Amino acid sequence: MTQLVLAPMEGLVDWRVRQLLSAVGGFDQCVTEFIRVSQTLFPAHVFYRYCPELHQGGTTASGQPVLVQLMGHDPQLLGENAAFAVELGAPGIDINFGCPSKTVNKREAGASLLKCPENLFNIIRAVRAAVPAHIPVSGKIRLGYADKTLFLENARAVEEGGAQHLTVHARTKLEGYKPPAHWEYLARIREVLSIPMTANGEIWTLEDYIRCRNISGCTSFMLGRGAIACPDLAARIKAFETGEAPVKQSWADVLGILLAYIDLLAADGATENHQAGRIKQWVSMMRKGHSAAATCFDEIKRIRDIHDLRAKLTEDRDKPENRHHDKLIAA
Ligand SMILES: Cc1cc2nc3c(=O)[nH]c(=O)nc-3n(C[C@H](O)[C@H](O)[C@H](O)COP(=O)(O)O)c2cc1C
Numbered sequence: 034m035t036q037l038v039l040a041p042m043e044g045l046v047d048w049r050v051r052q053l054l055s056a057v058g059g060f061d062q063c064v065t066e067f068i069r070v071s072q073t074l075f076p077a078h079v080f081y082r083y084c085p086e087l088h089q090g091g092t093t094a095s096g097q098p099v100l101v102q103l104m105g106h107d108p109q110l111l112g113e114n115a116a117f118a119v120e121l122g123a124p125g126i127d128i129n130f131g132c133p134s135k136t137v138n139k140r141e142a143g144a145s146l147l148k149c150p151e152n153l154f155n156i157i158r159a160v161r162a163a164v165p166a167h168i169p170v171s172g173k174i175r176l177g178y179a180d181k182t183l184f185l186e187n188a189r190a191v192e193e194g195g196a197q198h199l200t201v202h203a204r205t206k207l208e209g210y211k212p213p214a215h216w217e218y219l220a221r222i223r224e225v226l227s228i229p230m231t232a233n234g235e236i237w238t239l240e241d242y243i244r245c246r247n248i249s250g251c252t253s254f255m256l257g258r259g260a261i262a263c264p265d266l267a268a269r270i271k272a273f274e275t276g277e278a279p280v281k282q283s284w285a286d287v288l289g290i291l292l293a294y295i296d297l298l299a300a301d302g303a304t305e306n307h308q309a310g311r312i313k314q315w316v317s318m319m320r321k322g323h324s325a326a327a328t329c330f331d332e333i334k335r336i337r338d339i340h341d342l343r344a345k346l347t348e349d350r351d352k353p354e355n356r357h358h359d360k361l362i363a364a
Contacts (some may be wrong), residue, residue, distance in 0.1 A: 040257030060265025070105035112163030157194025219249035262322025
C-alpha cells in the first residue's frame with residue numbers, strides 16, 4: 034500500500050497548511066518544520082508552537098500523525114529535546130540531515146553532517162536511546178553534501194544508529210532544489226537497507242510519481258513543493274493506486290483552501306501583512322501546478338489589504354468558469 038508523507042517545509046508548511054492539505058486527502062503522515070536545537074532544552078511552548086497538534090494526540094484534525102523534526106549537531110541535546118517532545122505527545126521524531134541553509138551549515142547541522150556518516154550514527158543512536166522503544170525515530174538525508182560518494186554510508190549510518198525509517202531527498206546539498214532528482218540512487222539505497230524508506234524529490238505530477246515509483250522501487254513517498262502547487266496531488270496519487278475515481282479539484286476548490294487559510298491565520302492573530310504574504314507565497318508556488326494560478330498571482334501581487342485580497346479570491350471562487358477542473362501543468 035502506497036504511503037504518502039507531507040514534506041516538512043520551514044516557513045511554508047505550518048499546522049494550518051498541514052490541516053488544509055491533509056483534509057484534501059491522500060496523506061498518511063506529516064512532519065513539522067525543523068526545530069533548531071543548538072544550546073538548550075526547549076520549554077514546552079516552543080514545541081507547541083511548531084506542533085500545536087501535540088494538544089490533540091500528535092495528529093492533524095483528520096488523523097494523520099505529525100512527526101516532530103529536530104535539527105542540530107549535539108547528540109545528547111537532540112536526545113533530551115526528542116524525549117521531551119515525546120513526553121508532550123509526539124508520535125515520532127525525525128532528524129533533519131538535509132537542510133542546505135548557510136547559517137545552519139556553518140554550525141555543523143543539517144546537510145553538513147552528511148560529510149561524516151559517524152555524525153548521523155551518533156545523533157540517531159542518542160535520540161533512539163533517549164525516547165521510548167515504541168516511538169519511531171527517523172532520519173531525513175540528502176544524497177550527500179558536495180557529491181554523492183557517501184550516499185550508501187550515510188543511509189547505513191541512520192539504520193545502524195537504530196532508526197526505524199529513512200527518508201531520502203534524492204539530491205546533494207550543492208544541487209539544492211534544482212531538477213532532476215536522482216531517483217535511481219534510491220533503488221541502490223533500498224537494496225542495502227532493511228528499514229523502510231521514503232523517496233523524496235521532484236514529484237510534481239501523477240506521472241512523476243509513477244516514474245519515481247518505477248525507478249526507485251519505493252512504496253513510500255514524500256511530497257513537498259508538488260503538494261503546495263497542487264493541493265490534490267496526494268489524493269490523485271492515492272486514487273490512482275486504489276483504482277478509485279480520480280479526484281478532480283477545481284480552481285474554485287483551490288481558492289476555497291486559500292480562503293480557509295486566511296481564516297485560520299486570522300483566528301490565530303497573524304498580522305494582516307503576514308496573512309497577505311502567506312497567501313501570495315502560496316499562489317506564487319501554485320503557478321507550477323495550476324494554469325489559473327499565473328493570472329491569479331498577477332492580479333493579487335499588488336493587493337496589500339487583506340480584506341481586498343479576500344474579496345478578490347472570493348469573487349474568483351464564485352465565478353462559474355472556475356468550478357471546472359483546472360488545467361494542471363506538467364513539470
Ligand atoms: C521552503 C522550503 C522549506 C523546507 N524546509 C524543510 C524543513 O524544515 N525540514 C526538512 O527536512 N526539509 C525541508 N525542506 C525540504 C523538503 O522537505 C523536501 O525535501 C524538498 O523540498 C524536496 O522535495 P520536493 O521536490 O517534493 O519539494 C524544505 C524545502 C523548501 C522548498
